[in-house]
Amino acid sequence: MTAARGRGRVATGALSAALALAIAAVMLFPLFWMLASSLKTPQELQASPPVWLPAAPSLDAYRQAFSVVDYGRAFVNSLIIAGGTTAGILLTSLMAGYVFAKHRFRGKALLFNLVLATMFLPPIVTLVPLFKVIEALGLVDTYLGAMLPYLANAFGIFLMRQFIAGIPDELLESARIDGASEWTILWRIVTPLLGPAVASLLVFAFVYHWNSFLWPLTVLQSERMHTVVLALNRLVSYTSAIRFQNVVMAGAAVAVLPSVLIFLLLQRFFITGVATTGVKG
Amino acid sequence: MLTRPSTATWLLLAPGLGLLLAFVVTPVLLTAWISLNEWSMYTPLSGMTYVGLKNYLSLFGDRVFNAALRNTLAYAGLCLVLILPLSFLLGQFLYRGLARGRAALRSVLFVPYMIPTIAVAIIWSYLYSPLYGPLNQVLGAFGLPRQAWLGSVDTALVSLVIFNVWQTIGYYTVLVIAGLTQIPDVYYEAALIDGANALQRTRYVTLPLMRRTLLFVVVIALINTVQVFEPVYVLTQGGPANATNVLSFQVYRTAFEFGQAGRASAMAFVLFLVLVAAVGAVMRLLRGSPEGGP
Numbered sequence: 001m002t003a004a005r006g007r008g009r010v011a012t013g014a015l016s017a018a019l020a021l022a023i024a025a026v027m028l029f030p031l032f033w034m035l036a037s038s039l040k041t042p043q044e045l046q047a048s049p050p051v052w053l054p055a056a057p058s059l060d061a062y063r064q065a066f067s068v069v070d071y072g073r074a075f076v077n078s079l080i081i082a083g084g085t086t087a088g089i090l091l092t093s094l095m096a097g098y099v100f101a102k103h104r105f106r107g108k109a110l111l112f113n114l115v116l117a118t119m120f121l122p123p124i125v126t127l128v129p130l131f132k133v134i135e136a137l138g139l140v141d142t143y144l145g146a147m148l149p150y151l152a153n154a155f156g157i158f159l160m161r162q163f164i165a166g167i168p169d170e171l172l173e174s175a176r177i178d179g180a181s182e183w184t185i186l187w188r189i190v191t192p193l194l195g196p197a198v199a200s201l202l203v204f205a206f207v208y209h210w211n212s213f214l215w216p217l218t219v220l221q222s223e224r225m226h227t228v229v230l231a232l233n234r235l236v237s238y239t240s241a242i243r244f245q246n247v248v249m250a251g252a253a254v255a256v257l258p259s260v261l262i263f264l265l266l267q268r269f270f271i272t273g274v275a276t277t278g279v280k281g
Numbered sequence: 282m283l284t285r286p287s288t289a290t291w292l293l294l295a296p297g298l299g300l301l302l303a304f305v306v307t308p309v310l311l312t313a314w315i316s317l318n319e320w321s322m323y324t325p326l327s328g329m330t331y332v333g334l335k336n337y338l339s340l341f342g343d344r345v346f347n348a349a350l351r352n353t354l355a356y357a358g359l360c361l362v363l364i365l366p367l368s369f370l371l372g373q374f375l376y377r378g379l380a381r382g383r384a385a386l387r388s389v390l391f392v393p394y395m396i397p398t399i400a401v402a403i404i405w406s407y408l409y410s411p412l413y414g415p416l417n418q419v420l421g422a423f424g425l426p427r428q429a430w431l432g433s434v435d436t437a438l439v440s441l442v443i444f445n446v447w448q449t450i451g452y453y454t455v456l457v458i459a460g461l462t463q464i465p466d467v468y469y470e471a472a473l474i475d476g477a478n479a480l481q482r483t484r485y486v487t488l489p490l491m492r493r494t495l496l497f498v499v500v501i502a503l504i505n506t507v508q509v510f511e512p513v514y515v516l517t518q519g520g521p522a523n524a525t526n527v528l529s530f531q532v533y534r535t536a537f538e539f540g541q542a543g544r545a546s547a548m549a550f551v552l553f554l555v556l557v558a559a560v561g562a563v564m565r566l567l568r569g570s571p572e573g574g575p
Contacts, residue, residue, distance in 0.1 A: 020386050030444075128311075214533075
């Protein structure tokens, strides 16, 4: 009886390990294909059935990708836009999140629900007037134009409110008795207690805006302002033939790498962020 | 104790709410107003002429728009039908089924969610390549018929659905796992004592207690899929024969390529209403049952 059960458990263990491997293979295969293709020769790319591994891996495609589009410049643009937007989101989210968590005023619940409602709004709905507003401000094709509409968002305010609500009121009360202003309390007492929450907002906002496409596509019109994602889009439109697949895949690998690296280094913050919004909705 | 409102309250709220007011609320109202006008994007706002509901009424007979509406609903529906059970099963598997390597598998599942969608679309377009891609080769190895994938009216939309599920499933799985961790073990222990088998425990303990989480998954998935744009823009431009044309893409094209901002705004508003109606219906469906969530 015990032996049978033990054998059953071993079998289940092996089965679930096999299932786990199969899932991992499905998830990783497209990324493997991207890297493998980026190292292949044009001849290998035009073979049918396809060659899975390059016989003599070559970095030529990366050199070509960098010569077709200015990835260096695009990296700087992406860094400035994603970084600036993230900084703005952090500031506005902490400030508004603190008020929604710890201040009391008439209509607060209604106002908070209105803020949350903006999360439902597909960006395409506001795209035309948004573009006209940015155009009227003379900000088309500028960093500020790319960032300005996204410096505050409902997700950030919601996330910060959830975490700040967990801070004991006595802590804030004693600071107030000591004569601290709300501004000081927010930055000196509340923010330092939010370590992981702030980190998860930072990484989420950064990766989200690093990856964003629709708004940059609309507002950044000259090539020298293009982000990495827009540069990749340009590369595809230049070189979509199958023999250039290595160049496009090299370009994709360059665009994918920063987000994946940030995730792998800081993944616990991503998981915290997702889990919090899901559980406390 | 919470503090009473003071100047600080309003000063701290001003930047965030001001930006949302300027760049979300005002543009929505402007879209609503523009949708009632005839206006070319390339002329100043003063060139608008009020036409009432004409833009909306003209959408009824517009074949391209109707195809985009149908495709958007089909895309969102198909994604949902795959994402909901898959994320639930994967979540269960990661949380209860797998003994070792949980964190590693969770990371592997989550990685594609971090990647720019246009990179995902590009990578998959090569996987789908009928002659040079590995997917048809794998199908052939199992004796299955080769597919035209993005090249055929019948399979193009499904091809977009498949890589959306691949890209986002890890995110939804993490949501499910977060929900599962909230269920106290005592419920399962009690069910075991009552002699409930694994299927019964899932049916009578997990599912009822997961209602809120699953509702959240459905709502987020709806919001995300109804606005699909990038793969259509980068890979198919709505083709072949409008088989992958979706509302976001049609709005973009109508406004920025054809310059018909009024018409595009009416389409955008229809998209918004479709989303609100779908989310409303799901909320009623999942909230309405008598058992009630935690």
